[in-house]
Amino acid sequence: DALRILRPDIVVEATKHIADMISLISKLQQRGFVYETDEAMYFDTTKFDKYGALSGQNLADKMQKAREDVYIDSQKKHATDFVLWFKRVGRFKDHTMYWNSPWGDGFPGWHIECSAMSMKYLGETIDIHAGGVDHIPVHHENEIAQSECATEKTFVKYWFHSEFLKINGEKMSKSKGNLYTLDHLSEKNIDPLALRYLYLQTHYRQVMNFTWESLQAAQTALNKLKDSTLQLRQQTHRKELSDEKLNKVEEYSRSFKESISHDLQMPKALSTVWEVVKSNIPSNDKLELLYDFDHILGFGLPELNNDDIPHEIIELAENRKKLRASNDFKTADQIRSDIEERGYHLEDINGAYRIKKKPAS
Numbered sequence: 001d002a003l004r005i006l007r008p009d010i011v012v013e014a015t016k017h018i019a020d021m022i023s024l025i026s027k028l029q030q031r032g033f034v035y036e037t038d039e040a041m042y043f044d045t046t047k048f049d050k051y052g053a054l055s056g057q058n059l060a061d062k063m064q065k066a067r068e069d070v071y072i073d074s075q076k077k078h079a080t081d082f083v084l085w086f087k088r089v090g091r092f093k094d095h096t097m098y099w100n101s102p103w104g105d106g107f108p109g110w111h112i113e114c115s116a117m118s119m120k121y122l123g124e125t126i127d128i129h130a131g132g133v134d135h136i137p138v139h140h141e142n143e144i145a146q147s148e149c150a151t152e153k154t155f156v157k158y159w160f161h162s163e164f165l166k167i168n169g170e171k172m173s174k175s176k177g178n179l180y181t182l183d184h185l186s187e188k189n190i191d192p193l194a195l196r197y198l199y200l201q202t203h204y205r206q207v208m209n210f211t212w213e214s215l216q217a218a219q220t221a222l223n224k225l226k227d228s229t230l231q232l233r234q235q236t237h238r239k240e241l242s243d244e245k246l247n248k249v250e251e252y253s254r255s256f257k258e259s260i261s262h263d264l265q266m267p268k269a270l271s272t273v274w275e276v277v278k279s280n281i282p283s284n285d286k287l288e289l290l291y292d293f294d295h296i297l298g299f300g301l302p303e304l305n306n307d308d309i310p311h312e313i314i315e316l317a318e319n320r321k322k323l324r325a326s327n328d329f330k331t332a333d334q335i336r337s338d339i340e341e342r343g344y345h346l347e348d349i350n351g352a353y354r355i356k357k358k359p360a361s
Contacts, residue, residue, distance in 0.1 A: 002182055002192035004298045010121050014108075018099045020116040021108045024150055025084045025101075033149045034084060037075035039092075041085040041103055046078055048145045054159065055137040082142050083109035111142040115150070124151040130160040162204045168211055180210075188212070193299055194219035200266040200297065222299065227354050228277050229290055229301045234314045234355065235283035245281045249289065252276050256293055269296070313344050317353055320346075 001007075025041060028034050033047050045051045045059075052059050059080055071091065088098045088105040098105045118126060124147070131140060140159070147155040164171070167178040182192055198218035202208040252272055259269040276289050294301040316335050323332040339346050339355075347354045 003196050004193065004300060012117055012121065014113045014117065015097070017113065017117050017120065018108065020120055021112045022085075022099075022101050024112060024116045024119070024146070025108075027150050028084065028146060031149060033146075035077065036103065037073055039073050039075070039087055039090055040083045040106075040109070041087075042073075042076060042081045043084055043142070043146055043149075044077065045080040045082070045145060048149055050148070051080065051141060051145050054141055054144060057137055080141075082111060082138075084112050084146070085109060111139055112146060114139075114143050115147040115155075119147070119151075124153050124155075126156045128158045128160055129156040130162070133161045133163055136161055160204075163207045166207060166209045169209055185215075190215060190219050191222065194222050196298065197222045197270075200270055203267055204264060225273070225277070225299065226301070226304055228352070229287065230304055231352050231354055232283045232287040232290070233304075235318065245285075248279060248281050249285050252279070252281075252289055253292070256289075256296075260296055269293070273297070313339060313342060313355060317346060317355055321353060 025034065028043065029041070033044055035042050035044055085101060085103055085108055086092055086095075086106050087103060088095055088107075092106070095107060098107050129140070129143075144155050166172070167176075167180070170176060170178060172179055182195075185192055185195065194215060195218070198210070198215055199208070201218065252275060255275075256269050256272045259265040259272060273290065273293055276286055276293075279286065291302050316339050320332045320335040320339075323329075323335070336346055343358050345356045345358055347356070
């Protein structure tokens with residue numbers, strides 16, 4: 001919620017869908033894609049011609065046992081074959097979680113649950129499947145194989161794989177003490193949405209490096225965007241658009257949509273946001289564009305609190321801005337004093353301004 005991430009409509013637990021997994025394994029067995037060993041039920045990857053297509057890996061180079069500490073079932077036929085169901089025997093004879101199945105007591109393999117549960121709630125074909133790049137060569141290859149062999153349908157239309165997040169150039173790990181939570185942001189008085197802004201500055205296909213300095217810079221940029229939004233909200237006079245400015249509005253809207261439509265180029269979309277803020281199109285049109293963009297960005301710009309600044313205070317601030325532009329600083333200072341006496345603080349920001357109601361004394 002703090003990052004304004006939409007919650008899923010359905011949240012499920014794997015342990016409550018064991019029957020669905022057993023049913024899917026049985027279907028694969030009936031179709032001839034499964035073989036049994038003394039220890040487990042395996043999916044035979046040589047019977048699925050498309051295995052390896054997602055990752056593009058050469059299956060002939062796969063090794064059964066790359067490290068001495070890796071256990072290999074001696075009855076396993078091929079290096080890429082994977083477990084659908086572990087039997088409660090041998091190294092797993094004392095496994096604490098187990099269920100009854102047609103193959104004896106045991107528990108599901110590491111991949112079957114994803115296919116079984118997604119089919120139950122999303123159907124046999126998924127529009128978009130997300131995950132980290134580390135899932136491509138094994139987990140997602142296995143999901144495709146078991147799903148498409150069971151249904152004879154395309155499992156996923158579009159794959160969405162995100163690169164890794166590093167901390168100060170290093171991999172995150174408990175041993176290095178570089179695992180951070182939102183509590184750490186709170187301790188440093190950083191808005192969680194600054195983290196959202198930071199994430200959007202790097203394309204999802206690129207490795208991202210987190211530093212506290214980069215997060216603070218994102219906080220500064222987000223604050224500036226919020227201030228600009230509040231200021232634009234105060235400038236309510238609608239101006240008739242010239243053809244030139246109308247074309248600019250349409251161009252900004254098109255540029256933003258093209259950025260997100262082209263493999264989610266969020267860094268480019270953010271740059272369009274700042275082009276709008278710095279442009280000479282009317283304030284109302286800037287605000288409408290920012291609100292429209294925020295449906296994707298998720299910064300909550302329409303919900304910002306402007307402390308209900310009275311219209312007459314806004315008019316005074318606008319008049320002062322014009323006086324300053326014409327170098328009449330004496331009259332501008334008088335208006336500033338008038339605004340202060342009425343209980344509002346006026347702050348100049350890069351040629352613009354921000355109005356805040358003074359706290360009650």
